[in-house]
Amino acid sequence: MSTPRTLFEKVWDRHLVTAEEGGDPALLYIDLHLVHEVTSPQAFDGLRLAERPLRRPELTLATMDHNVPTTDPSLPVEDQLSAKQMDTLRANCEEFGVRLLPRGSANQGIVHMIGPELGVTQPGMTVVCGDSHTSTHGAFGALAFGIGTSEVEHVLATQTLWQARPRTMAIEVDGQLPVGVTAKDLILNVINEIGVEGGVGHVLEYRGEAVESLSMEGRMTVCNMSIEGGARAGMIAPDETTFAWLKGRPHAPSGAHWDAALEDWRQLHTDPGATFDHVVHLDASTFEPTVTWGTTPAQSTSVNGRVPHPEETRDPDQATRALDYMGLEGGEAITDLTVDRVFLGSCTNARLSDLRAAAAIVADRPVADGVRAMVVPGSTLVKTQAEAEGLDEVFKAAGFEWREAGCSMCLGMNPDVLAPGERCASTSNRNFEGRQGKGGRSHLVSPEMAAAAAVHGRFVDVREDPRAADARAVR
Amino acid sequence: MDPVTRISGLMVPLWRADIDTDQIMPKQHLKKVERTGFGEVVFDDWRDDPDFVLNDERYAQGNVLVTGPNFGSGSSREHAPWGLQQYGFDAIIAPSFADIFKTNCAKNGLLTVELAQDEVEALVSLATDDPSAQVRIDLPEQSVESAAGVFHFDIDQHTKHMLVHGLDPIALTLQHREAITTYEAHRPARMPVTNA
Numbered sequence: 001m002s003t004p005r006t007l008f009e010k011v012w013d014r015h016l017v018t019a020e021e022g023g024d025p026a027l028l029y030i031d032l033h034l035v036h037e038v039t040s041p042q043a044f045d046g047l048r049l050a051e052r053p054l055r056r057p058e059l060t061l062a063t064m065d066h067n068v069p070t071t072d073p074s075l076p077v078e079d080q081l082s083a084k085q086m087d088t089l090r091a092n093c094e095e096f097g098v099r100l101l102p103r104g105s106a107n108q109g110i111v112h113m114i115g116p117e118l119g120v121t122q123p124g125m126t127v128v129c130g131d132s133h134t135s136t137h138g139a140f141g142a143l144a145f146g147i148g149t150s151e152v153e154h155v156l157a158t159q160t161l162w163q164a165r166p167r168t169m170a171i172e173v174d175g176q177l178p179v180g181v182t183a184k185d186l187i188l189n190v191i192n193e194i195g196v197e198g199g200v201g202h203v204l205e206y207r208g209e210a211v212e213s214l215s216m217e218g219r220m221t222v223c224n225m226s227i228e229g230g231a232r233a234g235m236i237a238p239d240e241t242t243f244a245w246l247k248g249r250p251h252a253p254s255g256a257h258w259d260a261a262l263e264d265w266r267q268l269h270t271d272p273g274a275t276f277d278h279v280v281h282l283d284a285s286t287f288e289p290t291v292t293w294g295t296t297p298a299q300s301t302s303v304n305g306r307v308p309h310p311e312e313t314r315d316p317d318q319a320t321r322a323l324d325y326m327g328l329e330g331g332e333a334i335t336d337l338t339v340d341r342v343f344l345g346s347c348t349n350a351r352l353s354d355l356r357a358a359a360a361i362v363a364d365r366p367v368a369d370g371v372r373a374m375v376v377p378g379s380t381l382v383k384t385q386a387e388a389e390g391l392d393e394v395f396k397a398a399g400f401e402w403r404e405a406g407c408s409m410c411l412g413m414n415p416d417v418l419a420p421g422e423r424c425a426s427t428s429n430r431n432f433e434g435r436q437g438k439g440g441r442s443h444l445v446s447p448e449m450a451a452a453a454a455v456h457g458r459f460v461d462v463r464e465d466p467r468a469a470d471a472r473a474v475r
Numbered sequence: 476m477d478p479v480t481r482i483s484g485l486m487v488p489l490w491r492a493d494i495d496t497d498q499i500m501p502k503q504h505l506k507k508v509e510r511t512g513f514g515e516v517v518f519d520d521w522r523d524d525p526d527f528v529l530n531d532e533r534y535a536q537g538n539v540l541v542t543g544p545n546f547g548s549g550s551s552r553e554h555a556p557w558g559l560q561q562y563g564f565d566a567i568i569a570p571s572f573a574d575i576f577k578t579n580c581a582k583n584g585l586l587t588v589e590l591a592q593d594e595v596e597a598l599v600s601l602a603t604d605d606p607s608a609q610v611r612i613d614l615p616e617q618s619v620e621s622a623a624g625v626f627h628f629d630i631d632q633h634t635k636h637m638l639v640h641g642l643d644p645i646a647l648t649l650q651h652r653e654a655i656t657t658y659e660a661h662r663p664a665r666m667p668v669t670n671a
Contacts, residue, residue, distance in 0.1 A: 017658045018651060023632030027651060029658050031666060039552065041508035052645070055655075061669040067506065081506035088508045099670045120667045132551040132575060146575055148553035150582035150644075158648045160655055164631060196493055197545040200574055230548065232574050257665035264663075296493055318492050411550075413502045432497040432549060434520050 004271035007237050008168050008203045011143040011268070015126050017160055025164040031125040033155045034111045035062040035098065037089040038413070039130030043153035044092040055159045057097040061120060062089060064103045065110045066413045070376050070403035073104040082414065096156075109379020109405045112136040112347040116220065117381050119249025123238035123265040128155055133347050133429065135226040139219035140246075141238035141268045143203070146227065167277040169194075169202040169231070170270075173210040175285035179472050180463035182357075183218030184349055184427070184446035186210060187225040188290040188300050194280060195314070196298045199231025202277070205270065206236050210284030215475060216245040217351040224348045225429050228297040237269040289462055291334050292431045292444040294322035299431075303449065303461045307332045325433050326441050327421065334459050337443070341424040342367075342454040343436070344400075344447055345376030346410035349427035354447040355386050357471040359394040361451035361462065367399035368457030374401040374416070376408040400454070412437045425453035476584045478641035482565045482612040486602035486621075487537035489528050494542060495549035496576060500558045513554055514561030529562075533606035540567045541598045547576025556580045566612050568619065570595050581634045582644065588612060588619060588628050597623040614639060 005013070017027040033056075040062070047054060054060065067082035069075075077083040086103065093100040101107045107114060112133055115121035127137040127144035130152040137144035151161060171190055177183075190206075191198075204226050206219075214222065219236050226234030243262060246252045253261040288302040299322060301308070309330030310319035323330065328337075344350065344358055355375065367373045375395050377383035383405050386392055392402045409416040410428040418424055418440025427450050431442040445453065448471050452462045462468050504516045521527045528534055540559065546569040547555060556579045559567065566586040580587045590598075601608045601623045610621045614635060619626045637644065648655075 017654050023636075025631075025633050027648065027654070029655070029662075031662075032669070038505050042510045042553075045508075045510075050645070058668040058670045079506075085506055085508055120669055122667060125666075130551060130553075132549065146551040148551050148556075148575060148579035148582065150553060150579065154645050154648065157645050158655065159659075160648060160651075162633070162644065162648070164633070196548055197571065197573075200545070200571065227549075227575075230545065230573065251667045251669070251671065253665045253667075260663070261665050296495075315492055321491075411497075411502050413505060430495075430497070430549060432495045434501055435497050438501070438520055 004274035006168050006270045006274045006276060007141060007205055007235055007268055008143065011124055011126070012165065014124065020165060025162045027160050028126060028163045030128050030155050030159050030161060031059060032115065032120055032127045033060045034115055034127065034129035034134070035060060035152070036066055036111045036131065037064050037085045038066045039149050040092065040152055041085065041088045043149050043156055044096065046153040047156055052157045054096040054098070054156045059159060060098045060156070061115070062093050062098050063101040063108055063111050063114055064089060066407045066411065068103045068406040069414050070406050070408050070416060073404055079415070106380055106384070109381060110347045110407055112224065113351070113379035113382065116140065117379060119246055119252035122246065122252070123242060124268050128161065132227045133224050135232065135234050136220050136224040136347055138223040138226065138233050138235040139216060140242055141235060141265070143233055143235065145232035167202045169199060169204050169278040169280065170276040171204050171206045171280050171282070173206065173208040173282045173284050175210055175283045176213060177210055177284045177287060178463065180448060180468035181287050181289055182446040182448060183214055183221040185287050185290045186284060187222045188292065188297065188444065189282060189287050191225065191229045191298045192300050193282060194229050196228060196296045197230045199226060199229040202231050204229070204231045204234035205276070206234060211236060212239065215353060216241060217353045218475070220351065221348055225297065228429060238265050289446065289449050291449065291459055293326065293328060293334070294319065295325055295431055295433050297429065297431060297444060301334065303334050303459055305334055307334065335461070336458070337423065338458045339371060339425045339453050340422040341418060342371060342373035342450050343409045343424055343426040343428065344374065344450050345378065345408050346428035347378060348429040349447050350376060350378030350382065352382050352385050353475045354427065355382065355391050356474040358447040358451035359391045360470040360474050361448050361465065361467050362398045362455060363394055363467070365398060365455045367454045371454055371457050373399065373454040374403055376403045377405045380405045409436050411435060425450045425459065476641045476643065479584050479586050479638040480614050482539065482586060484538035484565065484610065485536050485606065486539045486541045486598060486608065486610050487528055487534045488599040488602040489540060489542045490599045492543040493545045493548055496547055496552050496555040497549055499547065499555040500552055505552060505554050510557060511561065513558035514563070517558035517562045538563050538565045539610050539612070540564050541595060541602055542567065542569045544570040544592065546572050548573040551575045553579045556583050556585050560585045568595060568598060581638065584638060584641070586612065586614060586638065590619060590626050590628055594626045
């Protein structure tokens with residue numbers, strides 16, 4: 001009998017071009033390379049400079065997401081630097097023969113939305129992209145991680161990467177998430193537990209009843225934020241939920257290839273007896289709607305909690321600085337915090353089920369006075385699907401702005417930014433200083449919690465809203 | 476890439492945990508399509524604070540950043556190490572680094588040195604008390620020498636080899652072209668392509 005292996009080990013082993021030897025890392029084959037406009041121009045320049053071809057254009061896929069304005073795509077891009085970056089991507093894709101889903105295309109969207117939507121992200125693959133949230137694709141049982149521009153160039157030229165084998169960490173989440181508590185709350189609690197550095201040098205595998213019960217979209221939310229716990233990659237074993245989600249997607253296998261794929265994908269799980277370098281146990285039934293109070297994704301508490309006093313935290317100096325930046329005092333109740341802005345978007349939480357759940361909370365209620373709220377679907381496909389269901393009308397009737405797809409205010413490279421001092425309930429992934437706009441104050445929450453904050457003008461416990469059950473039902 | 480062996484100079488102390496790449500290189504500066512012009516905007520938002528260390532003339536000649544754990548967390552933007560390097564940093568010393576950032580630094584010949592936290596704190600104290608204190612990093616010997624003592628550091632031997640010899644990783648990989656082609660010949664036909 002062969003040695004029991006973890007999911008990660010199985011995927012790692014099948015991508016070895018050359019194994020680790022002596023002090024040398026392994027050379028790992030890359031099945032899918034996703035490209036966007038911000039981290040690729042210098043990589044394409046490098047290829048040209050060295051007169052190297054792009055080895056496998058047909059394993060490469062590009063889109064425009066970070067810079068795109070979320071207003072009318074038929075209008076020109078006003079920011080000339082952004083426009084140049086998008087034009088450069090277009091020219092590079094033409095020159096090197098890479099398929100591009102540009103602004104205005106029916107399949108354009110945040111790079112981590114389009115891979116799964118098209119079915120090019122599949123179990124057991126290696127997926128890389130010049131973006132740290134590439135961990136999202138791990139939800140399919142792929143080994144997926146972010147890289148910098150030098151490695152983007154390396155993959156373009158060789159379709160491989162040198163990688164030292166990471167350690168493994170199992171995140172076992174037992175029990176079931178209560179109504180009103182979501183995949184976002186689950187991952188915020190994981191990060192709170194392990195810390196922002198806890199996963200450094202590791203690949204995470206999310207396991208247990210709570211994880212198995214999640215939809216594909218919820219699993220993507222969880223894996224997406226692995227990097228916020230320091231781990232470049234997070235994985236979930238593929239199962240019937242995964243297969244049902246993939247079947248019929250444009251690039252999913254079909255016919256005999258589907259059968260062969262399924263047989264293979266069913267092997268992609270951690271064997272009984274396989275061991276992890278670390279194991280963390282959590283109980284989902286104890287999780288509550290979670291709100292970050294600080295400037296790292298680990299600085300979070302229950303909506304019914306209070307902003308901590310610095311001396312109660314692991315790093316009082318850091319907490320003092322975070323509270324100063326956030327304009328908060330230790331001891332304030334989270335439900336006393338009023339918000340100026342609400343952002344429903346990002347590769348973490350702007351999938352169709354996220355918008356459905358938020359709409360269920362909002363339905364027939366106006367956005368509170370003084371609050372500016374916007375919905376930015378993660379992809380053009382999600383936007384189209386949401387409009388077909390009438391979700392856009394629900395949001396617009398409430399006073400939300402309904403935008404085109406893109407990264408938008410998750411990182412504020414486009415015109416969607418917070419003004420200094422503005423407090424925002426955001427469904428995105430990072431509450432770093434200035435992340436959503438210089439001086440902006442971001443609180444990371446689930447779509448349900450963001451929608452409730454929009455309606456009430458402050459954070460409220462969405463579990464006390466009878467609509468929370470409706471939101472769960474449409475997820 | 477120029478080889479990296481021995482680095483001497485002055486330290487810039489910035490003791491804070493979890494400094495993310497959004498702080499090192501704010502997003503408004505990621506719109507360039509070139510690799511240059513990032514030095515003047517490194518830590519751009521923090522430079523509004525007159526007390527920020529990079530605004531302190533006494534540290535203007537510093538070429539070794541000494542900082543807190545988990546430096547470089549968050550975004551994969553290589554613009555962060557480009558900015559640090561173009562500002563004038565040759566090395567960064569910290570108790571730990573984020574994975575993607577550390578890799579990005581190595582690809583650009585920006586040396587990351589991991590020391591025990593008390594050793595880093597000793598260097599921070601030294602540089603804070605005496606901005607003219609010298610530091611010498613010897614990569615082949617894996618040592619950091621200063622008035623605070625001689626500290627040994629670990630580094631993976633592959634990264635060390637690449638840095639010491641200033642090797643081009645793509646050229647190295649292309650020596651394995653045959654192995655890559657052999658691997659590709661065995662990939663299942665059902666694996667997806669993006670242009671179908």
